[in-house]
Amino acid sequence: MPNPFRGFGAVFYKEVLHVRRDPGTLFFSLVIPLLQMFVLGFGIDTNVRQVNTVVYNADGRQESRELIDRLKNSDTFHVVRYVQNDHDLNDMIIGGKARVGIKIPVDYSDRLIHKMSAQVLVLIDGSDSSVAGQAINVTTAIGLDESLRRAVTDSTAPFAVDMRPKLLFNPDSRSPNFFLPGLTAILLLNVTTFLTAFAIVREKERGTLEQLFVTPVRPFGLLLGKLLPYFFIGFFELCNILFFMRFVFRVPIHGNVFLLAFLSLPYIFVSLSLGMLISSKANTQGQAMQLAFLTILPSIFFSGYIFPRETMPAFFYGISFLVPASYFINITRGIILRGAGLQHLWLDGLALFAMGTFLLVIAARRFSNKIIMT
Template identity: 40%
Template structure:
């Protein structure tokens, strides 16, 4: 019955009015264009889990050729920059307290003698544990360098005695797929596409509807012959266009600026992004039906943004979260879109591997859109 009363003339009038209003609203245009670029550049550079070149302080009590070789090996690992040299624990404490150094490496006085002899040298490592990620990377780096140094010394000893070069009883060969260099940008940039689409589209949609309430123009539209479906679609379609503009912009920046090209189908990415856009538009519409002011709309939108960052798998693996938090994350559409966009970007997979997430995202899109449409219609009636 609703489709029989649907008037394309009234719909086009609302659509034209909404586009004109968006064009005249320069702050919204600036937000729609500038915010995706700013967020992608900001997160692309700031959200970096790669731990390299940590400042380190060294107390070399041996001052031998072997100790200098060990320090050089630390520097060559690129994990640590042993630029500071001290002569006691007091100086080490000052460097660690002031955060000028994150790691302290203490080489004992008999290091060279023990290495050249048949003894065992012990190197002490003090790590600033206030950042666990950096602390673990620093400890692993020093342990790896120490293991390699010990293995080289043992090989030299056997070679000097006329023996064969020793071999490890177990050797592990590792290969990294999809992101061989394990760069954070390769992982973060595809995820930012979903996060930026969600934030920009939901906020603009909610603000647009609430702005009509604050100005009193929504009541003027209600008393006209315009039907709820015509009004809703006429107001939402411009934001679909804005969403695709934002998607295209972040894709181009991700590909040409951060050099993270998609390995899969761009057409499939745009198609599945449409499902996600419908879902986020429905969320923005729901927010607008509840909020009475733009401040309330902004607060409600942020209630969606923060859990999406923490629970969707954007930064932290969902598998490591408690079951309760995994369940909460499963209620977020962004959770499934991140799997889709990273699968297309990093692995180059298609629907044969992403059908489950596509179905779940479709369920979110259909359910939320009809719920939002029902609520929107009820408010108008």
């Protein structure tokens, strides 16, 4: 009767040796789950706090300033700017600089003094449902509280401070409307970074890279030549995603779809460059795969795709500025949901382009110094 477990000990022994010889894989398989745990544990606070808020205080007197202080003290709102007209108020929200806009009318104090009800307009960016819900609750609660306080001291006072929340951009609070524009950024990253992450490693494994290095080919010639075909593929995929988003999931695009296509170019560029850098660092396709995954994680957690960036702890909020998807999600949501224009989003596009160039230059330097050969 042959032993069905024959060779168990030998294979076990050999496998342990493999694991020991390849600390990289071990590192990734052990550290990534812990990293995810820490990010989700610390970074995610479902209580929305410190929402970027813009204030247009047309009144400007004592009473109105007190109201603003109360809103600030609630910890829900973080006033990023005071503006002087309706246009700027709207612009801050459309541009994604603020999620909540508060407009105190010019006769606010007068009406309170004359024991009349004063309306305060609260504009809320509905493209993030958790932020929107919290903003509605807190503002109406403060309005109610303020009114009660006045009623206690003076029983003849009417319902004084009347908060009027107005949900912008996604009035039905449809979740595809909110998630799909963000998902576009993640999906596109998946396609492009992975495509290029393998591009150079494959040549390293085959030995063709060494062959190329003894030809007069220059680093940027090599990198851009490799990049361009995937650039077209990435752009084609973007068009597919937008098509399905619009016509299958029926997410209305409020802004200019051509602007969206145009601003996706620097994002595709930066994700491809990231893939190139990964490819120049990794020695095997397996390593390239792990590194590519490592870049997907922050893009999901820190980009604002799932959790609002403003409510993250300062450290993670800082990281979110280094994540290309943060800028592109601002672009997709801006154009698709808020109808933002180039004047609101040019800085995001420029940031993406700068990041892409930076990454590509680092990758090219590794090539010209032949670091990847040794």
